[in-house]
Amino acid sequence: MTTLIAQNMSAAHGQLTAVRDVSLLLEPGEMLFLVGANGAGKTTLLRTIAGDHAQGSGAITLSGVDISDHPAHLRARSGLALVPEGRRLFPNMTVRENLMLGASTSREGPWTVAAIYEAFPNLARLDRALAGRLSGGEQQAVAIGRALMGDPVAIMLDEVSLGLSPAAVDLAYDALRKVRDMGLALLVVEQDLNRAIAQADQIVVMCEGRVTLRTRPQDTTVAALAAASFGQVAA
Numbered sequence: 001m002t003t004l005i006a007q008n009m010s011a012a013h014g015q016l017t018a019v020r021d022v023s024l025l026l027e028p029g030e031m032l033f034l035v036g037a038n039g040a041g042k043t044t045l046l047r048t049i050a051g052d053h054a055q056g057s058g059a060i061t062l063s064g065v066d067i068s069d070h071p072a073h074l075r076a077r078s079g080l081a082l083v084p085e086g087r088r089l090f091p092n093m094t095v096r097e098n099l100m101l102g103a104s105t106s107r108e109g110p111w112t113v114a115a116i117y118e119a120f121p122n123l124a125r126l127d128r129a130l131a132g133r134l135s136g137g138e139q140q141a142v143a144i145g146r147a148l149m150g151d152p153v154a155i156m157l158d159e160v161s162l163g164l165s166p167a168a169v170d171l172a173y174d175a176l177r178k179v180r181d182m183g184l185a186l187l188v189v190e191q192d193l194n195r196a197i198a199q200a201d202q203i204v205v206m207c208e209g210r211v212t213l214r215t216r217p218q219d220t221t222v223a224a225l226a227a228a229s230f231g232q233v234a235a
């Protein structure tokens with residue numbers, strides 16, 4: 001069964017329509033990269049799908065269930081997780097405490113703190129460290145781990161590599177590939193177009209709230225993605 005279907009989504013900030021008629025479809029075990037210039041509407045789309053931003057129009061189906069009218073906490077309970085831009089950890093709580101917050105969806109599944117430490121081996125020794133003291137890469141791992149603790153079927157990640165060293169980005173994507181291979185659907189906002197081509201199953205480009213290109217990595221180039229990011233639609 002298809003994991004996530006977002007159909008004809010639109011969303012606004014006051015008078016400004018930030019997302020216009022965007023549709024996405026994610027199968028289990030698929031990684032979709034959403035790319036586009038600053039202000040294209042990527043964050044607004046993710047927040048709207050998560051239920052954190054008011055939906056203008058459109059419909060969202062998660063594992064066959066229409067969740068369009070559900071508030072954010074019920075979407076999370078249905079298996080939809082968001083790793084927001086900037087991670088939003090609790091800096092004065094430990095790694096373990098931050099991870100445990102993710103378990104509040106009370107869904108059944110394989111993810112425990114021990115399983116997270118197996119997926120992110122560098123986190124185990126930081127169990128009692130305060131999240132605010134961690135490097136950016138370690139914080140990103142905790143944020144992904146916190147999302148996994150809710151045993152989601154789909155995870156949306158905003159700006160995965162922002163502010164991270166290349167080595168930390170590699171570690172984050174190693175873990176995400178493992179998660180994808182377990183059958184989760186991943187919707188990833190990423191600025192690094194080379195990374196998108198290297199890792200994606202599907203790539204969707206947005207410009208000024210609209211989809212300008214929908215492609216597979218083997219069928220595109222960095223130049224074509226960059227052009228679509230600035231609104232040039234291939235003939």
Ligand SMILES: Nc1ncnc2c1ncn2[C@@H]1O[C@H](COP(=O)(O)OP(=O)(O)OP(=O)(O)O)[C@@H](O)[C@H]1O
Pocket residue numbers: 013014016018036037038039040041042043044045
């Ligand atoms: N809180 C807000 N209030 C008003 N306008 C906003 C707000 N947040 C975003 N916008 C506007 O909505 C549009 C889409 O912004 P959004 O942050 O979704 O884009 P983005 O593709 O995620 O960009 P970025 O990479 O900069 O985060 C932009 O024109 C932006 O200025």
